[in-house]
Amino acid sequence: MVFEVRDLSFAYPGGKSLLQNLTFSLAASDRVLLRGDNGSGKSTLLLLLMGILAPSSGSVKLNGQESRKLSADQYRGVFYSGQSARESLFGLVPRHDIELWRLAAFGRNGEIDLTTLDDPLAAKLDTPYTSLSGGEMRACANLLLPFFAERFWLLDEPTVGLDTFRQQRFAQICAERAANGGGMLIVSHDPALAEELFDRFLLLENGRLRELK
Amino acid sequence: MKKLHPLSLIFLALWFSSAAVFVLRLEWLGIALLLAFLCNLLYFGFSGKTWLRPVVRMLPLFLSVLLIQALFVKKGSLVWGRGWYGIYSAGLQGGVAFGLRLLILFFSARLLLKLDYEDFDAAFHAVQLPEELGFMVFYTIHVLPWAGDRISHNRQLLRLRGVELRELPWRQKLRIYQRISLSLLADLLSRSSVQAIALELRGFRSGGQRTRLHKRSFSWRDALALAFIAAFTAAFFIF
Known part of the structure; x- marks a missing residue:
């Protein structure tokens, strides 16, 4: 799985140019931390990678195919979780979201063993999202990460709102991933996210992407 | 058009949608559609992308209603017939009228959707509504x-x-x-x-006094739009 970005520029309708001529690639085993100021375009870049937004110019390809033209099965190599946890969750309660992930990963006859979920949220799978806190919704969006180790993770601010236990658990999941050679691109401002987890550091600044050594 | 008071725009949209519901004659429905379309054109400019795509999406619905009406309504004069089967004028008119009504409602809704909360607030305030x-x-x-x-x-x-x-x-x-x-x-x-x-x-x-940054008032454009509505309504009842 590889993302290829060539001369990517983007501006929201009526807005000034947010991203200018970005060129970079992501290999399946890259562990990338993307940083940048608020409003610098980090989340927008992820939306462009996933084909949710169309570039103003340039191209974004996933495995050689334009992201905007990907079919559903071509997304099976990526686990994307957006900046808003609620917007990333499906249905009315966490169980609905888990069922959809099960369907996506294992088909109709597959199973996710819910007894293995190492999170207090496992007791709240039938609680409506409207009754969950922001942190719990974020935890819910991260809940199934260990089940999708074979996918490339594109996570936008995955630790925002998490309590200490969940932050530590997320760091542990990422450490396991780093040890197993799994790839990920994480957008985060969280200083607690250990830099040892990553092998590439990107900084988005004034519409340009800079690789930090 | 863009300088119309929001209340006038709401009146226009209501007038068009009332025409879509109550007007029976095809030619009047056609005129109402033309006017609603012109209003959209003046208000949004000519952007085929924004209105043509939804209209094309509605086509299968128009055609199926037209087909059902043509197949099953046996009133009015015979337009075309062969053997036991015939297509009657009332069926065709019903199908076409449905399409016209839907389009008028679509263009009226587009006018209303362009208004944001501030506009509704200004419009309702102009007629002393909360x-x-x-x-x-x-x-x-x-x-x-x-x-x-x-x-x-x-x-x-x-x-x-x-x-x-x-x-x-x-x-x-x-x-x-x-x-x-x-x-x-x-x-x-x-x-x-x-x-x-x-x-x-x-x-x-x-109730009570409110602070407003900018108070929009009626202008000659609003008077013109309202006079236009009144004239067409009167023409409809007369002819």
């Missing part, structure tokens, strides 16, 4: 487009996870649509209560 009513009308008008966006968002969520809805068996599809509609309803309810609280917190009340 802000809450303006808010409720604004909220109701935007419910359908919002629901459409939510459905698209949910379909996108499926696609991004690698689930192709078309490939699923109908039972599974129904289950997913059930989940989508349930979450839609829940979101709608929670969103409306959040909006109501936000409104209260900003001190919106039905």
